[in-house]
Amino acid sequence: MSLSLLRIEGYKLIRLPLTWVLMSISLLLISLLFYRLCVDYLQLAQQNLHLQGQAPSISVEIIKPLCSWTIILFATLLPLLTANAFSQEFRQKTFYLLATSHKASSIVLAKYVSLFIMFSVQVAALLLIIATLNFETALDWGMITSAILAIIGIGSCFLSFGLFMSSLTSWPLVAIGLTFLGYLFWLLLEWLNPFPAQGFFLAKELSLLSHSYRLLNGMIYIPDLLYYVFFSIFWLVLCHFRIAHKLVNVE
Amino acid sequence: MLLMDVHYKMGAYPLFSSLQATFSLGHIVGIVGANGSGKSTLLRIIAGLCSIQHGSITTSIHSLGFVPATPFLYPMLTVKENLMVVAQLKKIGAQNRLQAIEHALALCSLMEYQSILFNKLSDGLKKRACIASQLVHQPQLLILDEPCAKLDPHQRQQLWELLNTLRQPNRLILFSSHHPQEMSALCDEMYLLQAGKLEAAHKENFAQTLYQKILSSQELSLEPDVSQ
Numbered sequence: 001m002s003l004s005l006l007r008i009e010g011y012k013l014i015r016l017p018l019t020w021v022l023m024s025i026s027l028l029l030i031s032l033l034f035y036r037l038c039v040d041y042l043q044l045a046q047q048n049l050h051l052q053g054q055a056p057s058i059s060v061e062i063i064k065p066l067c068s069w070t071i072i073l074f075a076t077l078l079p080l081l082t083a084n085a086f087s088q089e090f091r092q093k094t095f096y097l098l099a100t101s102h103k104a105s106s107i108v109l110a111k112y113v114s115l116f117i118m119f120s121v122q123v124a125a126l127l128l129i130i131a132t133l134n135f136e137t138a139l140d141w142g143m144i145t146s147a148i149l150a151i152i153g154i155g156s157c158f159l160s161f162g163l164f165m166s167s168l169t170s171w172p173l174v175a176i177g178l179t180f181l182g183y184l185f186w187l188l189l190e191w192l193n194p195f196p197a198q199g200f201f202l203a204k205e206l207s208l209l210s211h212s213y214r215l216l217n218g219m220i221y222i223p224d225l226l227y228y229v230f231f232s233i234f235w236l237v238l239c240h241f242r243i244a245h246k247l248v249n250v251e
Numbered sequence: 252m253l254l255m256d257v258h259y260k261m262g263a264y265p266l267f268s269s270l271q272a273t274f275s276l277g278h279i280v281g282i283v284g285a286n287g288s289g290k291s292t293l294l295r296i297i298a299g300l301c302s303i304q305h306g307s308i309t310t311s312i313h314s315l316g317f318v319p320a321t322p323f324l325y326p327m328l329t330v331k332e333n334l335m336v337v338a339q340l341k342k343i344g345a346q347n348r349l350q351a352i353e354h355a356l357a358l359c360s361l362m363e364y365q366s367i368l369f370n371k372l373s374d375g376l377k378k379r380a381c382i383a384s385q386l387v388h389q390p391q392l393l394i395l396d397e398p399c400a401k402l403d404p405h406q407r408q409q410l411w412e413l414l415n416t417l418r419q420p421n422r423l424i425l426f427s428s429h430h431p432q433e434m435s436a437l438c439d440e441m442y443l444l445q446a447g448k449l450e451a452a453h454k455e456n457f458a459q460t461l462y463q464k465i466l467s468s469q470e471l472s473l474e475p476d477v478s479q
Contacts, residue, residue, distance in 0.1 A: 002342075004339040004340070004342065005339075005340065007339065008336050008339055008340065011336075012325065012328075012336075015327055015328060015332075016327065017327075092323070092325070092326060093319060093321050093322070093323040094323055094324065094325055096300070096317065096319055096323045097323065097324075097336070097337060097340055097384075098340070099300055100298065100299070100300070100315065100317055101340040101341055101342075102340065247300075248299070248300065248301065248302035249300075249301060249302065
């Protein structure tokens with residue numbers, strides 16, 4: 001991957017008003033959700049202290065639901081960002097610039113890494129919000145780490161799948177729709193259960209959400225993480241083939 | 252030097268069955284043809300943006316600039332930022348980058364527009380900005396697909412003058428247009444693309460030869476040349 005291409009992709013993302021709008025919205029919604037969960041927790045803690053003499057776990061009552069909802073939030077917002085990656089380039093004909101200067105692998109990787117960095121900034125903001133609880137109580141950092149890993153893993157899958165969808169069409173709105181439906185499918189595959197009873201196991205194994213349960217509960221299970229890595233690589237490789245084909249058939 | 256022997260099918264339709272041509276450095280070459288004759292496809296093939304089924308393109312040229320018919324720079328960036336992006340894409344060293352950009356801007360008379368967003372420019376300025384973007388790395392082969400599309404006669408005249416200033420002994424400029432009479436004053440060689448073949452016209456009477464060929468084939472409906 002060319003560093004100059006990565007710098008350019010990063011610069012384009014920073015100059016895109018949509019990036020800032022999406023980051024602001026996600027930060028606002030995460031903050032509101034965090035506030036709501038804290039208020040609920042305080043009410044529950046008062047009840048529990050009165051009845052049982054013991055406060056409920058912050059990890060279970062605040063951090064886990066916050067991280068779970070953040071995954072849903074990213075599933076809603078990330079298609080808007082990934083759709084811009086290739087669809088908009090095709091539409092604006094700016095793909096010519098990339099096509100005459102770089103290889104498909106460099107282009108795909110630079111776009112993926114720049115989007116991943118932008119996504120990581122949002123995850124870092126989430127981590128900062130959670131860390132504010134550390135002023136009042138001792139946090140279970142092991143559980144927080146595994147929950148953040150779940151978000152990063154699913155986010156990485158979202159980005160690579162979104163990039164591929166974006167490479168299929170020059171209509172950003174179509175790319176957004178396809179990506180969002182794709183996210184829902186991959187997240188809820190386990191619930192949709194498109195396979196008959198004997199295939200349920202496969203549906204569960206392919207679902208992004210089912211691989212997050214252990215991580216969100218504080219258990220780092222390597223096969224779950226490996227699934228996210230393979231899922232991301234699979235869609236990036238498909239995206240690479242698609243862009244390599246586009247490079248010699250620029251419209 | 253650029254040697255071609257191109258076979259290209261668009262779907263099942265053979266657009267170029269055995270298109271052969273040789274172009275030399277230092278020349279400005281114009282290609283005329285009816286709509287749908289394959290001018291843009293041919294230029295994209297030469298630029299490496301379209302793969303051919305058979306044949307070969309042999310060249311000693313190592314740097315290429317391609318300006319498509321429609322504007323292709325980032326609308327949310329300024330002209331200078333766009334050129335900066337292209338300079339980085341073309342791997343121009345940081346120490347030479349600014350100088351190369353300013354040289355390209357000056358060549359295309361865009362110094363006063365460098366801080367304006369690309370999508371705020373007029374069609375003529377957009378075209379010049381696109382050409383400037385492809386000049387930052389001083390390409391040996393500059394390909395322009397219908398550079399004067401959507402331009403008024405005055406803007407076209409400015410464009411021809413710009414192309415003339417870009418003439419260099421070690422540079423080949425290849426472009427397509429629907430204005431053979433205007434092109435004839437500029438070009439060293441002109442070709443008519445017809446039925447998948449490139450037919451050369453003699454330098455002395457480019458326009459007449461081309462008009463005769465065009466009229467006899469009755470394939471090309473030329474726009475009235477207002478500037479003449």
